[in-house]
Amino acid sequence: MKFHFHTRRYLMDSPAPHSQDTTDQGNQSNSSSSSAAMPIMVSVLVVVICCTIFYFIYCWRWRKRNAIRRAQIDNLVTLSKSDLPLMDFNTIVEATNNFSKSNKLGEGGFGPVYKGVMSGGHEIAVKRLSARSRQGAVEFRNEVELIAKLQHRNLVRLLGCCVDMEEKLLIYEYLPNRSLDAFLFDPDRNPQLDWKRRHNIILGIARGLLYLHEDSLLKIIHRDMKASNVLLDNKMNPKISDFGMAKIFDGEDASQVNTGKVVGTFGYMAPEYALEGTFSVKSDVFSFGVLLLEILSGQRNGNYYVQHHGHTLLQQGWELWTRDQASEFMDPTLENSYSPTEASRCFHIALLCVQGNPEERPTMSKVLLMLISDQMQLPLPVEPPIYARSNTADFSISTKTGSAYNESVNEVTITLVQPR
Template identity: 65%
Template sequence: MASAGHIASSHHRRLLDTGPGKGADNSSSPSPDATRIMVGVLVTVICCTLLYCIYCWRWRKRNAIRRSLIQRLGPRSSSDLPLIDLISILAATENFAEAKKLGEGGFGPVYRGVLSGGSEIAVKRLSARSRQGSAEFRNEVELIAKLQHRNLVRLLGWCAEHDEKLLVYEYLPNRSLDAFLFDPIKSVQLGWSTRHNVILGIARGLLYLHEDSLLKVVHRDLKASNVLLDDKMNPKISDFGMAKIFEEESGGGINMGCVVGTYGYMAPELALEGVFSVKSDVFSFGVLLLEILSGQRNGALYLEEHDQSLIRGAWKLWIQDDAAEFMDPSLGRSYSRDEAWRCYHVGLLCVQGNPDVRPTMSSVLHMLISDHMELPAPDRPPLFTRHNSIPFPAMPLSVRTESRVSPPHSINDVTITTIEPR
């Protein structure tokens, strides 16, 4: 009996040694590896939840913007600009086939298409996630629907379905002016009469925008690639994504606090201060006119070869009374000297540094078509070289370099833009 009691007492002590308290302590103490795994899983779940919430928020915001855009533009689509359904555009472009692609600019590719009725169209497909592309899309649809002129490209319709934002234009078979003007082979197709007609057509289109339309519009991105040519080589100004309605009656500029346009075509007050007006368009027209006369681009390549801008080269030959050296060699001597010299003179008047002394587009057109009007002497144009006395603005700007393909829309050498509400 004593032995049995001793065994029971020993067993009781062992139970006390491994009792509930000590057993619980051992089982509730996780290993360091288990702790790390639990923390990792928890962090992963939290991160995934946050990412999902952000995705849902952006998706809802993007769809809200699209719905507001359709609601905003919907009422005018029935009267001013047709709303074309996405299925028709997909059928016309063979689902945006690569073979139908005409080129690509800063805001998306352009495709050639044929509607069911046989009409040829050019479809500009904007990036669904580009804030600036969305702003340009909205601006162009709202603005160009109100503009009708023989020297402005016609916007036939628009589409905003799902994530697609599409602009449908008339198709112009000869594409853009720069495809001919700066090509050593194609430039021979631009004889003097054609070039003179292009200059006058662009001037009439700008005059309409500045003075004759219901809205006073500043284009802000006039350049050779934004001038399209129809089958008869008549010019049509295109790409109104950066255009602004100009409501000032005093004739002064508007300071937007940002730089929008293409280097080489920008007026100094726009490049340095962000101030635009109808006179900044006049400056761009002057640069374009000089490009048409010379067959050379006022861009980085010309700076590298001549260490000066095209307009400075034009001024140098002007004061040397050697304007014939400025003319495109592909013209030979087959041009009207009086018309060419008058265009040359008007071009230098348009690119004067002071916007107050630049002519208006009505004066420009009058000077171009008048044989007897005496023209004032031009002032020295501003410097735009790497050795600028007037430096290019030192401010944070986004620079977009675009494709060299020649589509029927904007192709920039270097376009400087700042995203802004329109």
């Protein structure tokens, strides 16, 4: 009896075989789940760490960028107070009707330009630098520093500037006739440019460039001379504008400078500058020569002209010169109202200005002297750089060395960075 009691008690205390198997399976299942969850947890942890790192990097870059921007604005405010009247931003907003589209005059490489009317009725032109322009502050400072020191009847006059948080504004005198290209390349307005006005515009541009190169306190190379950067006042007198890309030399030799950054507008750009990044006052002379050919012909140099004529305006001028048919180059809207002697002389001077070798181009002082002196003997020009069509839709310019560069399709200002 005693034996049976102990046996029964032993059997009750022993675990059932089936229960033991279930426990083992549960333990194995938990172990498998833990093993599967471990990579997920590690992946989530890595993602969190990476996101945290990227967030801190972004915050650091944002703070650094804002610090640089604030420093630029502080410098601009100091410059404005010392050199130019610093205008109130709210006053400019009111004058331009909050920069309304109806007051927009156009858009340049660094932002739109608006017409404004001050409380006293005085009209102004406001250039509003685009916040998207990475070089906006640099170009703004350059233009303020430069124009504040320039005074010439053939240069646009800067009245003041405005800096307010992210806003950077330049306030110019308002010129009702806007830019030369608005007349020259518009079939409806082109006839308003008779020969007397065109000749006066040519002389005015030449005088303005001469002042920049030789007569101002600083030697200045414009680097973006073109029809859209020549404004016309109410009497159709020309005024050179847009000095954001100008290069200033204070007592330095500007005969030849190398730069790794090419800025300007293809079609007006001298070959040595476009191909090698080398510019000088002779680069502006080349641009003036192209502009002079455009004023004489009423045609815009560039891809559009090449597509319709098979060669550039420079090549067309040279071919007519070699065939002694200069009169065929003249704008048909002029008919026979122009002076053949003056027109032929301007055509000759333009070809001298667009010669490929900068040393063979005249200086602006000689250009102006040749324009106003009928007795001065002119040297014979040589063939200008040849623009040739490439295998693609783009166009290239070739010289005796066989180098080439792409040309702008829409005539806008282009910045091309080249390693040196």
